[in-house]
Amino acid sequence: MQQAADRLNAWAEDWCVSINKKKSSTTLFTLSPKQKAGTIRLGGTPLREDEEATYLGVTFDRRQTWKPHIAQAETKARRKLAILRKLAGTTWGANEKILKTVYQGIIRPHLEYGSTAWSTSAKTNLQTLDRVQNQALRLITGAMKSTPIKEIEKLTPIQPLCQRREAKTMVQAEKLKCLPNHPMKHRLSNLTKNRLKRSSFVHESKRLSRPYREVLPQNTLPLTQEEEETP
Structure with a gap:
């Protein structure tokens, strides 16, 4: 890794490109909680070591559990879920078709982005995203909490997230x-x-x-x- 960093620094100097070393960091991906990476320097400056790295909107943690990324996706989706809650009402508000379109357009993309990478995460992590969709389906249909979610999925019809993944x-x-x-x-x-x-x-x-x-x-x-x- 140090050799790759040296080549990057040499390329930057040849092409007069300035690299912000304060914003640069390294992340060691390993299943061992005890293993640590050595200090990598860029142009003589040691780079900080982060526990997570974000690439194209997907957060990679050291042990590839995908828990941080799924937690961020859940937070973003729940923020948008508040919009759906404002639009829904038992005697007023948008109809089921509009609520379904809102969910599929601005909420579900957060629950599925990059799913081919993190779909192998633990079932407990994936279930946090499933619960967000379950809440959305109850808002769309106006169903009670005691209504089985499988029946709501048939009523909408909206495919379960696990099948889509x-x-x-x-x-x-x-x-x-x-x-x-x-x-x-x-x-x-x-x-x-x-x-x-x-x-x-x-x-x-x-x-x-x-x-x-x-x-x-x-x-x-x-x-x-x-x-x-x-x-």
Whole structure:
């Protein structure tokens, strides 16, 4: 890592690019709570070590539990849920169609963003997001708390988040198989050994695709140049 930091610093000096070292940090991803990363320097300045790193709106924690990201997603969704609560009413307010559109447009995206990365998180973490959708469905339908959530899902109809996460995982896996130079293509197409108790994207996608082996393509080939140009 230090060699990579040195190359980055050399590139920045060659191209006269200034890197804000105060905003730069490092994060060691490991399953061991005792292992610590050594100090990495950028241009002689030691970089601070953070427990979490955010990339494209997804928060990566050191042990890849995804708990911080899911907690942030829940907080954002609950803030928007307050808007839905203001619009809903037993004798006044927006109708069910409008409430459903509001939920699907501004609340559910927070519950699903980047789900192909963190869908292997612990069930207790994922259930916090499911509870947000359950509250939204009760606001949309005006159902009582004692009403079974499965019946509300049939009434709306809005698919459970767990099923949507599984579908997104399978779609993402098939997309990666179509990329000839992507490193995940080889891992998805060959046998892999799971040395850890924790599941991964590769093992989860293979588990989900087993019941659909007869309908899913076994040998996915990338599009040729002629096929791409065909309207």
